[in-house]
Amino acid sequence: MNDLKDFFDSERQRVFEPDSFFTQRVMARLNDGKERRFRDFVIWEPLTNSTLPVLAVALVLILSFIAVEFLIPQLPQRGMVDSFLAPEQSPTESFLYNDTDVPSRQVVLELITLEDQE
Amino acid sequence: MEFDRELIIRAQAGDRSAHEVIVNHFSAMVFRLISRFFRTREDVEDIAQEVFLKVFARIDQVRPDENFPGWLARVTVNSCYDELRKTRRRKEAMEAYGPEMAAEQAVNPREPDSLGKARLALQRLDPKLRVPLVLKEVDDMSVEEIANTLGLTQTNVKVRLFRARKKLQSMLGGNEGYKR
Numbered sequence: 001m002n003d004l005k006d007f008f009d010s011e012r013q014r015v016f017e018p019d020s021f022f023t024q025r026v027m028a029r030l031n032d033g034k035e036r037r038f039r040d041f042v043i044w045e046p047l048t049n050s051t052l053p054v055l056a057v058a059l060v061l062i063l064s065f066i067a068v069e070f071l072i073p074q075l076p077q078r079g080m081v082d083s084f085l086a087p088e089q090s091p092t093e094s095f096l097y098n099d100t101d102v103p104s105r106q107v108v109l110e111l112i113t114l115e116d117q118e
Numbered sequence: 119m120e121f122d123r124e125l126i127i128r129a130q131a132g133d134r135s136a137h138e139v140i141v142n143h144f145s146a147m148v149f150r151l152i153s154r155f156f157r158t159r160e161d162v163e164d165i166a167q168e169v170f171l172k173v174f175a176r177i178d179q180v181r182p183d184e185n186f187p188g189w190l191a192r193v194t195v196n197s198c199y200d201e202l203r204k205t206r207r208r209k210e211a212m213e214a215y216g217p218e219m220a221a222e223q224a225v226n227p228r229e230p231d232s233l234g235k236a237r238l239a240l241q242r243l244d245p246k247l248r249v250p251l252v253l254k255e256v257d258d259m260s261v262e263e264i265a266n267t268l269g270l271t272q273t274n275v276k277v278r279l280f281r282a283r284k285k286l287q288s289m290l291g292g293n294e295g296y297k298r
Binding site (some may be wrong): 007008010014016025026030031 | 142154240286
C-alpha cells in the first residue's frame with residue numbers, strides 16, 4: 001500500500017467534534033464583541049500599539065513648549081553679562097551700549113569728548 | 119434550503135436566537151473542515167470560533183438565496199489557509215533566527231513511521247498547494263467544489279493538485295507516488 005494513500009485514509013478518520021458548550025462560548029464572544037465595540041471605542045483605538053508611545057512623547061513635548069511659553073515670564077532683551085554689569089555703568093555708557101537707537105557719529109564723538117574730560 | 123433562507127434573514131436582522139441556531143447547526147461541519155488542517159482540538163476550536171465571529175460580522179453580505187453552507191465552507195477554508203500561512207511564516211522565522219519548533223517537526227511516537235513521514239511532508243507543503251490537495255484527497259471534494267470554495271478556476275485547482283502531488287512524491291523519495 002502506498003504511504004500517502006494510507007496517510008489520507010487515516011486523516012479521514014481524524015475529526016474533532018464540537019463539545020456541548022461550544023455554542024455558548026461563541027455566543028458569549030459575540031455578545032462581548034458587540035458590547036465592547038460600543039463601550040470602548042475611543043479615538044486612539046485604531047492606532048497601532050507601536051505608534052502610541054511616539055504620539056505620547058510628541059504630545060508631552062508640545063504641551064511642555066506651550067507651558068514654557070505661557071507660564072514663564074518674558075525676560076528683558078539682554079544677556080546675563082549685560083544684566084550683571086548694568087549697575088556699574090554710567091548713564092553715558094548705558095546710553096552707548098544698551099540703547100537700541102544707534103546714535104549719530106556726531107553724538108558719539110561728543111560723548112567721547114565728554115568722557116575724556118571727566 | 120428553506121430553513122437556511124429563513125435563518126439567514128433572521129440572522130441578518132440581528133436575531134440572537136438565529137445566530138445560536140446557525141452555530142448549533144453548522145459547527146460540526148466547520149469542525150470537520152478545520153480538522154483536516156489542524157491537529158489539536160485547541161487549534162480547531164479557536165479557528166472555529168473565529169470563523170463564526172467572521173460569519174456574523176459579514177452576514178449582511180450573504181444573499182438569502184445563496185448556498186449558505188457553501189459560503190460558510192469558503193469562509194472556513196480561507197480562515198484555515200490564512201492560519202496555515204501565518205504558522206508557516208512563524209516556522210520559517212523560528213528556523214532562521216531561533217531553535218526549531220520541535221513539536222511540529224517531530225514524528226508522533228504512536229504513529230507508524232511511514233504515516234509520520236507523509237504527515238511531515240504534507241506540513242512542509244506550501245498552503246497554496248496543501249489546501250486543495252487535502253480538500254481533494256481527505257474531504258473527497260470535486261475539482262469544481264474546490265474551485266468554488268477557494269475562489270479559483272478549475273484549471274488553477276488542477277494545476278495546484280498536480281504540483282502538490284509532484285512535490286510530495288519528491289519529498290517522499292521520488293518513487294512513492296500514489297494513485298487514486
